[in-house]
Amino acid sequence: xxxxxxxxxxxxxxxxxxxxxxxxxxxxxxxxLRRSPxxxxxxxxxxxxxxxxxxxxAVAGLLVANTLIPTTPRPAPATAQGFSLHHLSQAAEDEIRxxxxxxxxxLNARSLSGVVSAAxxxxxxxxxxxxxxxxxx
Amino acid sequence: MTTxxxxxxxxxxxxxxxxxxxxxxxxGARILARTAPASRSTPxxxxxxIPEPLPLPAGGxxxxxxxxxxAKEWRVEFRTDLDLLAPLGDGPANAAVWFQDFSKGSGPAxxxxxxxxxxxxxxxxxxxxxxxxxxxxxxxxxxxxVFPPDHPLLLEAEPWCDQAVMEFYPDIYPLEGYSTRIPNxxxxxxxxxxxxxxGMQADESDEALADFRxxxxxxxxxxxxxxxxxxxxxxxxxxxxxxxxxxxxAAGSGDLELALTAAIVLGEHSSxxxxxxxxxxxxxxxxxxxxxxxxxxxxxxxDERLESRIISMATxxxxxxxxxxxLISLAVVRILGTPEQQARAVEVLGELAGSDDDWVTAExxxxxxxxxxxxxxxxxxxxxx
Numbered sequence: 001x002x003x004x005x006x007x008x009x010x011x012x013x014x015x016x017x018x019x020x021x022x023x024x025x026x027x028x029x030x031x032x033l034r035r036s037p038x039x040x041x042x043x044x045x046x047x048x049x050x051x052x053x054x055x056x057x058a059v060a061g062l063l064v065a066n067t068l069i070p071t072t073p074r075p076a077p078a079t080a081q082g083f084s085l086h087h088l089s090q091a092a093e094d095e096i097r098x099x100x101x102x103x104x105x106x107l108n109a110r111s112l113s114g115v116v117s118a119a120x121x122x123x124x125x126x127x128x129x130x131x132x133x134x135x136x137x
Numbered sequence: 138m139t140t141x142x143x144x145x146x147x148x149x150x151x152x153x154x155x156x157x158x159x160x161x162x163x164x165g166a167r168i169l170a171r172t173a174p175a176s177r178s179t180p181x182x183x184x185x186x187i188p189e190p191l192p193l194p195a196g197g198x199x200x201x202x203x204x205x206x207x208a209k210e211w212r213v214e215f216r217t218d219l220d221l222l223a224p225l226g227d228g229p230a231n232a233a234v235w236f237q238d239f240s241k242g243s244g245p246a247x248x249x250x251x252x253x254x255x256x257x258x259x260x261x262x263x264x265x266x267x268x269x270x271x272x273x274x275x276x277x278x279x280x281x282x283v284f285p286p287d288h289p290l291l292l293e294a295e296p297w298c299d300q301a302v303m304e305f306y307p308d309i310y311p312l313e314g315y316s317t318r319i320p321n322x323x324x325x326x327x328x329x330x331x332x333x334x335x336g337m338q339a340d341e342s343d344e345a346l347a348d349f350r351x352x353x354x355x356x357x358x359x360x361x362x363x364x365x366x367x368x369x370x371x372x373x374x375x376x377x378x379x380x381x382x383x384x385x386x387a388a389g390s391g392d393l394e395l396a397l398t399a400a401i402v403l404g405e406h407s408s409x410x411x412x413x414x415x416x417x418x419x420x421x422x423x424x425x426x427x428x429x430x431x432x433x434x435x436x437x438x439x440d441e442r443l444e445s446r447i448i449s450m451a452t453x454x455x456x457x458x459x460x461x462x463x464l465i466s467l468a469v470v471r472i473l474g475t476p477e478q479q480a481r482a483v484e485v486l487g488e489l490a491g492s493d494d495d496w497v498t499a500e501x502x503x504x505x506x507x508x509x510x511x512x513x514x515x516x517x518x519x520x521x522x
Binding site (some may be wrong): 043 | 143146147148149153156160161163164167168209317322323328366367370371374410411413414415420438461462464501
């Protein structure tokens, strides 16, 4: 009776996995890990989408900047520096402007009557009248 | 997930970083190439000797009559020999080499106003000068603010004013017509006032006179090149300041002969300013530029005035700075005059551009022929009307 019961109970036990399954599974898992390693730092950097976008933006910006800035200086703008007395730059200091500011003089200016100029031409004695100007320098 | 070789990924990342570094380096090099050389070192001024002032002529000094008729034909320069007060030194260097470091840029505040203005930036020592100006002290009332007597800039400038020559054009500043740069003339005035202020306080007459004469030499150097009217006027001002120092000091110490010489030189100062203005008035056209009904600048200038004043001055005036003023006026006529006047201006400018008589005039005439007014230029003319 005991042996029949044992045989019956044995038949109800769940089937055991093959004994070599554990080793086989571990070997297979090891193989998979070896084929797909954890990405290293350089791979992570190379494949990072945000870093790629930043790199592309930096390259584009630098290319534009290099294009906008030529190596030779741009010629000075056509505003006066100070070559011509009557076109002193707005940047000229007040003191320099004061030296450059003088009354206009026209030695050939004629009055309406022309008498004074004609008399001066005859005698050669007329002297240029200096205007009563405060000295600037 | 990719399974690339880690070594190749390393090379890829390094290559990408190298591209960024290369482009950034190129950009930096471009910017540096356009800016003023900040670290350029100015050579020391070579040694020079200063001759002693000439003795007074045996018959005494003649007082020039700037109010007489014949003065209309005189060159606008001292008739009295300034070697009587302050002969120029014999230094072989170009004094302009030192002064260029203090140049002011072309922007409104003297500094570049945009990234494309770096080519006309301030001189490398302008910031140093602006700081030094803040440290000025009150000098004698007739001088105003001056540098302290032992200020490093004063000491450094001294040997440069012993040189025989000061030439800015064309090696230091190119001739660009209307936009031609000028040296920092305010700095030269600061030096003039400071040296004379120091001289007035000196214990020894030799030291005092050395400072006054140095100021006069600076003025003579500024007037030497004769390219721009404003530099000539500032040089004249420096000579006036130095001569007044000599006069005050000599009169106070009883040296009447020296005081008399200085007084005669001083007497020529105002006359030259007025004659300068007479020349400039003769060659200017700004009084004849008006706004038409459409608000655009237009020139209303008689042919007679164009020929007898402006063209005559541009072609026959013996002093180049006044020819320059007339040439600028011809450039305006070329743009705003009647078709006949424009053609006449082009003809005269063409003759002058091809002339060998004076390179400054020829260069300026070429600029006037090529000049095309920008919107900025026309706005400036319109604003001034």
